[in-house]
Amino acid sequence: MSSLRTIAPATGRLGVLTPGLGAVASTFMAGVLAARSHGATPIGSLTQMAHIRLGDRDQGRNPLIKDFVPLASLDDIVFGAWDPISPNALEAARTAGVLEDRDLAAISGELEGIVAMDAVFDQSWVSRLTGTRVKTGASKMALAEQLIADIERFRADNACDRLVMVWCASTEAYRDLSEAHQSIEAFEQGLRDSDPAISPSQIYAYAAIMSGVPFANGAPNRSCDPPCMVALAEREGVPVGGKDFKTGQTLMKTILAPGLKARMLGLRGWYSTNILGNRDGEVLDDPENFRSKEVSKLGVIDTILQPEAYPELYGNIDHVVRINYYPPRGDNKEGWDNIDIFGWMGYPMQIKVNFLCRDSILAAPLVLDLALFFDLAARAGEKGVQEWLSFYFKAPMTADPALDAEHDVFIQQIKLKNTLREWMGEEPVTHSEA
Ligand SMILES: NC(=O)c1ccc[n+]([C@@H]2O[C@H](COP(=O)([O-])OP(=O)(O)OC[C@H]3O[C@@H](n4cnc5c(N)ncnc54)[C@H](O)[C@@H]3O)[C@@H](O)[C@H]2O)c1
Numbered sequence: 001m002s003s004l005r006t007i008a009p010a011t012g013r014l015g016v017l018t019p020g021l022g023a024v025a026s027t028f029m030a031g032v033l034a035a036r037s038h039g040a041t042p043i044g045s046l047t048q049m050a051h052i053r054l055g056d057r058d059q060g061r062n063p064l065i066k067d068f069v070p071l072a073s074l075d076d077i078v079f080g081a082w083d084p085i086s087p088n089a090l091e092a093a094r095t096a097g098v099l100e101d102r103d104l105a106a107i108s109g110e111l112e113g114i115v116a117m118d119a120v121f122d123q124s125w126v127s128r129l130t131g132t133r134v135k136t137g138a139s140k141m142a143l144a145e146q147l148i149a150d151i152e153r154f155r156a157d158n159a160c161d162r163l164v165m166v167w168c169a170s171t172e173a174y175r176d177l178s179e180a181h182q183s184i185e186a187f188e189q190g191l192r193d194s195d196p197a198i199s200p201s202q203i204y205a206y207a208a209i210m211s212g213v214p215f216a217n218g219a220p221n222r223s224c225d226p227p228c229m230v231a232l233a234e235r236e237g238v239p240v241g242g243k244d245f246k247t248g249q250t251l252m253k254t255i256l257a258p259g260l261k262a263r264m265l266g267l268r269g270w271y272s273t274n275i276l277g278n279r280d281g282e283v284l285d286d287p288e289n290f291r292s293k294e295v296s297k298l299g300v301i302d303t304i305l306q307p308e309a310y311p312e313l314y315g316n317i318d319h320v321v322r323i324n325y326y327p328p329r330g331d332n333k334e335g336w337d338n339i340d341i342f343g344w345m346g347y348p349m350q351i352k353v354n355f356l357c358r359d360s361i362l363a364a365p366l367v368l369d370l371a372l373f374f375d376l377a378a379r380a381g382e383k384g385v386q387e388w389l390s391f392y393f394k395a396p397m398t399a400d401p402a403l404d405a406e407h408d409v410f411i412q413q414i415k416l417k418n419t420l421r422e423w424m425g426e427e428p429v430t431h432s433e434a
Contacts, residue, residue: 003422003425004423004424004425005380005381005422005423005424005425006380006381007069007070007376007379007380007381007423008379009070009379010070010071010072010073010076010375010376010379011161012076012159012160012161012162013076013077013078013158013159013160013161013162014072014076014077014078014160014161014162014163014164014371014372014375015077015078015079015080015154015155015158015160015162015163015164016077016078016079016080016163016164016166016367016371017079017080017081017082017151017154017163017164017165017166017208017213018079018080018081018082018165018166018167018168018169018367019081019082019083019119019165019167019168019169019200019201019204020081020082020083020167020168020169020170021081021082021083021086021088021089021092021114021116021168022083022086022092022095022096022168022169022170022279022280023092023096023098023278023279023280023331023359023360024168024218024245024359024360024363024364024367025081025089025092025168025367026086026089026090026092026093026096026098026099026111027093027096027098027099027360027361027363027364028168028360028363028364028365028367028368029079029089029111029114030089030093030099030103030104030107030111031364031365031368032074032077032079032368033107033110033111034103034106034107035048035074036074036075037106037107037110038106042074042365042368043365044361044362044364044365044366045365045368045369046065046365046369046416047065047066047071047368047369047372047373048066048074048365048368049064050064050065051063051064051065052064052065052068052417052420052421053429054068054421054426054429055426055427065420068420068424069376069420069423069424070376070379071372071373071375071376072162072372072375077371078158078160079114080114080117080154080158081114081116081117081168082116082117082118082119082120082147082150082169082204083116083119083133083169084118084119084121084129084131084132084133084134085129085130085131085132085133086116087115087116087133088111088112088113088114088115088116089111089112089114089116090104090108090111090112090114091112092116093111095279096278096279096331096360097278097330097331098330098331098358098360098361116133117150117154118133118134118135119131119133119134119135119169119200120134120135120143120144120146120147120200120203120204121134121135121200122199122200124173124196125172125173125199125200126170126171126172126173126283126289127173127286127288127289128282128283128285128286128289129170129279129283135147139191139192139193139194140190140191140192140194140195140198140203141188141191141192143203144191144203144206144207144210147203147204147207148207148210148211151163151207151208151211151213152211162375162378162379163211163213164213164214164215164216164370164371164374164375164378165204165208165213165214165215165216166215166216166218166367166370166371166374167201167204167205167215167216167217167218167219167221167223167242168218168219168367169200169201169219170219170279170280170283170289171219171220171221171280171283171284171289171292172199172200172201172219172221172289172292173286173288173289173291173292174288174289174291174292174295175197175199175222177197177222177226177227178190178195178197180195180197180198180228181197181202181222181226181227181228181229182226182227182228183227183228183231184228184231184232184235186228187202187206187226187228187229187232191203191206199221199222199223201217201219201221201222201223202222202223202224202226202229204223205217205223205224205229205240206229206232208238209224209229209232209233209236209238209240210232210236212236212237212238213238214238214239214240214374214375214377214378215233215238215240215241215374216240216241216242216370216371216374216389216392217240217241217242217243217244218242218243218244218245218363218366218367218370219243219244219292220243220244220292220295220394220395221243221292222243222292223242223243224240224241224242224243224397225242225243225397227401230384230385233383233384233385234383234384236383237381237383238378238383239374239377239378239382239383239384239386240384240385240386240397241370241374241385241386241387241389241393241396241397242393242395242396242397243393243394243395243396243397244393244394244395245362245363245366245367245392245393245394246366246391246392246393246394246409247357247359247362247363247366248274248333248335248355248357248359248362249272249274249321249335249337249355250300250394251362251409252335252337252353252355253270253272253300253301253337254300254304254407254408254409255409256339256351256353257300257301257304257305257407257408258304258408258409258410258411260305260341261304261305261306261310261313261314264310264313265313265341265342265343266312266313266314266341266342266343266346267301267305267313267314267317267339267340267341267342268316268317268318268340268341268342268348269317269318269319269320269338269339269340270301270317270318270319270320270337270338270339270340271318271320271337271338271339272320272321272322272335272336272337273321273322273323273324273335273336274322274323274324274333274334274335274336275324275325275326275329275333275334276323276324276325276326276329276331276333276359277325277326277327277328277329277330277331277332278330278331278359278360280359281323281325281326281327281329281333282325284323284325285323285325290323294321295395298319298321299395299405299407300394300395300407301317301319302314302317302319303404303405303406303407304407304408305317331358331359331360332356332357332358332359333356333357333358333359334354334355334356334357335353335354335355335357336352336353336354336355337351337352337353337354337355338350338351338352339351339352339353366392369392370389370392373386373389374386374389377389380423384399385397385398385399387399387405387406387415388415388416388419389416390405390406390407390412390415390416391409391412391413391415391416396412414429417429
C-alpha cells in the first residue's frame, strides 16, 4: 500500500550551487536560461519532459512528472558556483566551446552575471590544472568554514528559500579512504589537522551537509560516500547521492547489457575506448584521475549480468575501458565499443557501437533533474543516500553498503517513478495487472 508523504511546497527561490563552472555546469545554466527566456525545449530532462503513468492503463492517467510532484519551477532557480579558473559562466561556456555564439548571445548578460566564487582547490588532487582563484586558510576546517560562509551569503543575497549543491568540478585523483573517513569525529579532527587524505570535494560535501544543503556528486570522486559523510548526512537530515553522471558510453552499456541478459545471450568481452578533447579529458589523462573514472565505469557490467548466477554466460568477461585525451575533438567525444557476445551452441558474434556524442549536452539535463529531485527529496523529509536517483549515476551509492548497486537503467527508472508514485499516495506500477 502506498502512503501519502507530506511534502513541503516548492515556494520561493531555489539556489543551485555547483562546485565547478566548466563545460557541464555552464551548459546546464545556459540551457535553463534559454528555456525560461525563450522557451527552448529542455531535451533530456525527465523532470521537464517525461510523463508518468498512474493507476491501470485503462484509466488513461499520464501526467507530466512536473505536474504530478511539487518541483521547483525553472523560473525560481538561481545559480551559484565555485571555480579556481573560470571567472563566470559566460567565459566558462566560451572556453568549453560546447554551445555556439548564436545560442549564447541572448543569454550572455545573465551568464556573465554568474560569477564564480573562489574555490577550495588543491593541485595534488587535480595535477593537470593550475588554479588561481583559490581560497587560503589556516586549516582544511578553515576552508570548510569559508565555504559555509559563502553558502550563507549566497542564500541571503539571492533571497533563496532552499539550496542544493551538484558537484560539476573536475575528477579528483583516486585515493583509498583513510582513518579520517571512518567517523564524523575523525573527519572533523582531520579537517582541523589538514589531513592530506581529505580531498577538496569532501570539504565541499561537508560544508553542504553542515549547511543543510543536499549534495549530489556528478564525478567519480569519493565525496559524499565515505562512512563519515553518510553518517553526517543522516545526523543532519540531509539527502546525498552520487556518483558520476551516467552519460555517453556507460549509459549505452546500461541500456544494452540488460537487453543481452534478458535474451540469455552470452558475453565474452566488452572493450570500450574514447577520444575526448575537453578539459575533463585533459584531467583524465593523468592516470591517478583516470583511476577514479575507471573504478566507476568498470562496476557496471558485473552487477547487471550477475556472473555468479549465470557462470556459463557471464563468468568469463574481459571488460576494458580507455579514455584518450585528443584535443581536436573538444567536448564532442567519440566512443567505440566492441562487444563480443555468443549465442546458440556457443557461436560468437560481435556488436560495434560508435557513439559520437556531446558530453555536456548529455550531462546538462542530469544536473537539472538532480537539483530538482534532491530539492524534492529534502522537502519530502528524506535524508542520507537517495538510491531512487541511481538512474542518474554511473556508480550509484547504496543506503546499505553491503548491497550491490542497481545499474540496469530500466530498473532504475521504475524505482524512480515508483518512488514518486508512493510519495504522492499512488500505487506502484508493477506491470503485472492491467
Ligand atoms: N560531461 C559528462 O558527460 C560527464 C559525465 C560524468 C561525469 N562528468 C564529470 O563532471 C565533471 C565536470 O565535467 P566538465 O566536462 O564540466 O569538466 P570541465 O573541466 O569543463 O569543468 C570542471 C571545472 O571544475 C573546476 N574545478 C576543478 N577543481 C575544482 C574545485 N576543487 N573546486 C571548484 N572547481 C573546481 C575546473 O577549473 C573546471 O572549470 C568532471 O568531473 C567529469 O568527469 C561529466
